[in-house]
Amino acid sequence: MSKLRRFIAARRARSGDRNAEAGFTLIELLVVLAILGLIAAIATPQVLKHLGKAKTDAAKVEIRTIGSALELFALDIGRFPTSQEGLTALVERPAGLNRWNGPYLRAKAQPIDAWGRPYLYRSPGEHGDYDLYTFGADGAPGGEGDNQDVVSW
Numbered sequence: 001m002s003k004l005r006r007f008i009a010a011r012r013a014r015s016g017d018r019n020a021e022a023g024f025t026l027i028e029l030l031v032v033l034a035i036l037g038l039i040a041a042i043a044t045p046q047v048l049k050h051l052g053k054a055k056t057d058a059a060k061v062e063i064r065t066i067g068s069a070l071e072l073f074a075l076d077i078g079r080f081p082t083s084q085e086g087l088t089a090l091v092e093r094p095a096g097l098n099r100w101n102g103p104y105l106r107a108k109a110q111p112i113d114a115w116g117r118p119y120l121y122r123s124p125g126e127h128g129d130y131d132l133y134t135f136g137a138d139g140a141p142g143g144e145g146d147n148q149d150v151v152s153w
Contacts, residue, residue: 053146055114055115055137055146056114056136056146056148056150058114059113059114059134059136059150060150062111062113062114062119063119063132063133063134063150063151063152065105066087066090066105066111066119066132067132067152069090069104069105070090070104070130070132072104073089073090073100073102073104074129076099076100076101076102077097077099077100078099080123080124080129080130081094081121081123081130082123083121083122083123086110086121087110087111087118087119087121087132088109088110089102090102090103090104090105090111091103091104091105091107091108091109091110113134113150114134115134115136115137115139117134117135117139119132119133119134120132120133120134120135125153127151127152127153128152128153130152131151131152131153132151132152133149133150133151133152134149134150135147135149136148136149136150
């Protein structure tokens with residue numbers, strides 16, 4: 001027999017032995033799945049805690065951005081939008097405002113907070129020229145953590 005044929009035959013014999021030992025037992029798979037489940041159970045609450053904080057931080061940044069747009073509106077028009085005009089005045093020209101030089105925001109409609117609700121706006125405000133705020137995750141005044149109000153004042 002040639003050297004090549006002996007090499008191929010020897011290789012086939014060795015690969016046959018390896019195939020008999022290949023694979024995982026059901027017990028080994030269950031142990032790995034249990035470990036992965038424990039890791040997920042420990043990590044998930046930490047990830048969710050940071051997700052809630054990220055929404056609050058995003059709302060704070062958006063309120064500052066909307067505040068800047070309100071200041072630009074006031075520079076052009078000489079006043080802040082009324083409560084009746086609302087934040088829509090930053091993206092659509094209100095009737096009778098010829099000096100309007102918007103849109104002042106990139107949004108196509110009234111801005112929405114991180115929880116999917118429109119920002120609340122009042123002008124004149126109780127805390128300044130205007131009040132711009134959102135009630136947080138719970139949608140109710142007050143609260144702590146993810147439920148805290150995010151305000152412009």
